[in-house]
Amino acid sequence: MNYATTTETATAGGIRGLWNRLADKLENLINHTSLALVDRIAIAAIFFYSARTKVDGFLTVNDSAYALFQEEYKVPLLPSDVAAHMATYAEHLFPILLVLGLFTRLSALALLGMTAVIQIFVYPDAWPTHLSWAGLLLYLIARGGGKASLDHMMGVK
DSSP: OOHHHHHHHHHHHHHHHHHHHHHHHHHHHSOHHHHHHHHHHHHHHHHHHHHHTTEETTTEEOHHHHHHHHHTOOOTTSOHHHHHHHHHHHHHHHHHHHHHTSSHHHHHHHHHHHHHHIIIIIOGGGHHHHHHHHHHHHHHHHHOSOSSSHHHHTTOO
16 A cells, blocks of 8 residues: 555545534434424424414404315315315314424324325425425424424323
């Protein structure tokens, strides 16, 4: 082995070692608890703000929501008024549960189902947006709400 090869190997190992130490520090700093909390709040906000546009007052489904489900959000097998109520209440309930970290996996699964329905039947060309939602939701389904959740406080994975 010549000097140049040894120096290149040592430098590569040094850079790799430095990179790996930095990656370890980041992994400890940005752990599952912090990722789950950010994911829960981020995806909850998307659905909750959508829900608030569909109601007047506390939970009265408004006329524009009914019109939206009759004209644009047509879903097979469900009458538009039933779909409007189901989607509106789900968009309120599951985000609140996610923020609290209560029934995290179930709530994320419900919103993933809603995302799939939106993707398949309503906005099939919006797959980049729906894929980003799915990524957040799949992480929560797989890993749960983290230590900063009511699930964790209750001893539920």
